[in-house]
Amino acid sequence: SKGAYEFYMLKEIDEQPGVMRHMSQNYLDDNGEPKVDQDILDAISKADRLYIFAAGTSYHAGLVGKTIFEHYTGIPTEVGLASEAGYHFPMMSKHPFFIFLTQSGETADSRVVLKEVNKRSIPSLTMTNVEGSTLSREATYTMLLGAGPEIAVASTKAYTAQIALQAVLAKALGEKLGKQEAKDWNLRQDLAMAAEGIQQIVDGKEKLKKLADDYLIKSRNAFYIGRGIDYAVALEAALKLKEVSYIQTEGFAAAELKHGTISLIEKGTPVVALINDPVTADLTRGNSQEVVSRGASVITIVGKDFAREGDDIVLPEINYYMSALLTVVPAQLLAYYASKDKGLDVDKPRNLAKSVTVE
Numbered sequence: 371s372k373g374a375y376e377f378y379m380l381k382e383i384d385e386q387p388g389v390m391r392h393m394s395q396n397y398l399d400d401n402g403e404p405k406v407d408q409d410i411l412d413a414i415s416k417a418d419r420l421y422i423f424a425a426g427t428s429y430h431a432g433l434v435g436k437t438i439f440e441h442y443t444g445i446p447t448e449v450g451l452a453s454e455a456g457y458h459f460p461m462m463s464k465h466p467f468f469i470f471l472t473q474s475g476e477t478a479d480s481r482v483v484l485k486e487v488n489k490r491s492i493p494s495l496t497m498t499n500v501e502g503s504t505l506s507r508e509a510t511y512t513m514l515l516g517a518g519p520e521i522a523v524a525s526t527k528a529y530t531a532q533i534a535l536q537a538v539l540a541k542a543l544g545e546k547l548g549k550q551e552a553k554d555w556n557l558r559q560d561l562a563m564a565a566e567g568i569q570q571i572v573d574g575k576e577k578l579k580k581l582a583d584d585y586l587i588k589s590r591n592a593f594y595i596g597r598g599i600d601y602a603v604a605l606e607a608a609l610k611l612k613e614v615s616y617i618q619t620e621g622f623a624a625a626e627l628k629h630g631t632i633s634l635i636e637k638g639t640p641v642v643a644l645i646n647d648p649v650t651a652d653l654t655r656g657n658s659q660e661v662v663s664r665g666a667s668v669i670t671i672v673g674k675d676f677a678r679e680g681d682d683i684v685l686p687e688i689n690y691y692m693s694a695l696l697t698v699v700p701a702q703l704l705a706y707y708a709s710k711d712k713g714l715d716v717d718k719p720r721n722l723a724k725s726v727t728v729e
């Protein structure tokens with residue numbers, strides 16, 4: 371039940387620290403070593419390429435997962451929209467392994483791809499929140515997210531759980547393959563820092579309500595910009611905001627704005643800049659200044675190490691590869707308040723269903 375909450379979306383955002391702790395308890399042993407079925411590891415370690423397929427928010431979690439898998443396992447990883455792959459199956463490497471990310475386990479678009487995968491006898495894994503769901507039954511292997519039921523149409527805790535679970539698998543796989551980055555990775559600490567960091571952010575939610583009220587609710591459009599993992603989060607942040615608030619929002623690779631889209635920036639256009647990538651932080655800062663000078667109202671969401679005076683939201687410290695777990699949370703809250711303060715039904719945006727079982 372919603373308990374004291376007006377909407378499930380906020381309850382589910384608030385539950386994310388618990389989801390991170392649960393992930394650690396479920397999937398790491400007392401030494402912080404990942405507990406992943408040996409069968410899964412044997413199958414996936416034979417792969418020369420990983421193919422992640424999903425839709426919507428789960429697709430965005432896959433984009434973050436790609437960076438994590440490539441860094442910690444050294445296996446090239448491709449991410450695709452299930453709806454685009456079902457009828458135009460991708461060119462594959464010699465030994466592919468498919469990963470399906472799906473909160474509900476019922477998404478028809480993803481199921482079409484899995485059917486093609488099964489026809490070709492390619493091994494697959496479904497990461498899902500729903501035990502016994504269709505995609506979990508039809509894939510070779512399943513790993514459960516354990517995020518607890520997600521009721522709001524807008525997915526929040528399933529996204530962070532999917533990222534954390536991909537991290538668990540990446541660590542196990544990287545260690546099996548002898549990757550030093552995986553052996554040295556203190557994932558238990560990272561998940562603990564994610565839990566604490568998310569808690570700090572949700573404790574400061576009033577600030578996000580104010581930002582949503584001051585900059586978003588009167589606007590017809592908005593932008594999120596970022597590079598690297600921040601770009602992947604920008605896509606998710608934009609989906610979240612548009613889906614529940616009906617403000618047309620685009621997630622953009624920060625540097626791409628100047629290749630066309632910057633012409634949409636007018637006085638007062640809200641642009642949220644995500645700045646956590648150590649390699650490109652200064653460049654994204656530059657891109658955000660470019661839009662300020664064209665009149666945009668910029669909201670900055672910045673990792674502690676890159677923060678400057680006047681930044682709006684400063685995120686607690688975390689490993690860059692896990693930074694999406696924190697960066698997305700202020701974006702979820704901005705979306706929540708933009709929707710609620712416009713008087714909309716936050717949990718049931720128009721025209722949408724929780725699980726999309728049609729193609």
Ligand code: M6R
Pocket residue numbers: 425426427428471472473474475476477480523524525526610613722724725726
């Ligand atoms: O159940 P799934 O993860 O397969 O669902 C995929 C999308 O339909 C879902 O993430 C959708 O985009 C959400 N409404 C996003 O908040």
